[in-house]
Amino acid sequence: QVQLVESGGGLVQAGGSLRLSCAASGRTFEMGWFRQAPGKEREFVASINWSGSSTSYADSVKGRFTISRDNVKSTGYLQMNSLKPEDTAVYYCAATPVVGGAYAYWGRGTQVTVSS
Numbered sequence: 001q002v003q004l005v006e007s008g009g010g011l012v013q014a015g016g017s018l019r020l021s022c023a024a025s026g027r028t029f030e031m032g033w034f035r036q037a038p039g040k041e042r043e044f045v046a047s048i049n050w051s052g053s054s055t056s057y058a059d060s061v062k063g064r065f066t067i068s069r070d071n072v073k074s075t076g077y078l079q080m081n082s083l084k085p086e087d088t089a090v091y092y093c094a095a096t097p098v099v100g101g102a103y104a105y106w107g108r109g110t111q112v113t114v115s116s
Contacts, residue, residue: 009110
C-alpha cells in the first residue's frame with residue numbers, strides 16, 4: 001500500500017504563502033488535497049490527474065491555490081498564496097490507486113494556521 005506524507009505546514013500571516021508537499025512511496029493516479037477546519041467537515045480543496053494535465057479547485061481557493069505534481073519525485077504539491085484566516089485547517093493529501101478509483105491513500109495531515 002502507498003504511504004503519503006505531508007509537509008510544509010506552519011504558521012503564516014494573512015496574505016502570506018506556503019507550499020505543501022506530499023511524498024508518495026509508490027505510484028498514484030489522481031492526487032487531491034483536502035482540509036478540515038475546527039468545527040467543520042472535511043472539504044475538498046484541489047485535485048490533479050496522473051499526468052498533471054487536468055486540475056480542479058474548490059471555489060473558495062480558486063485563483064489563490066495551485067496544485068501540481070512531479071512524478072519523477074513521486075511528490076505532489078499545493079502552492080497556497082494570499083492566505084486568509086479561514087484557510088486555517090489540517091491539510092491532507094490523498095490519492096487513488098487506479099484511474100477513476102476512490103481515494104484509498106491518505107496522509108496524516110499537516111497543520112496550516114493563518115493569523116489575522
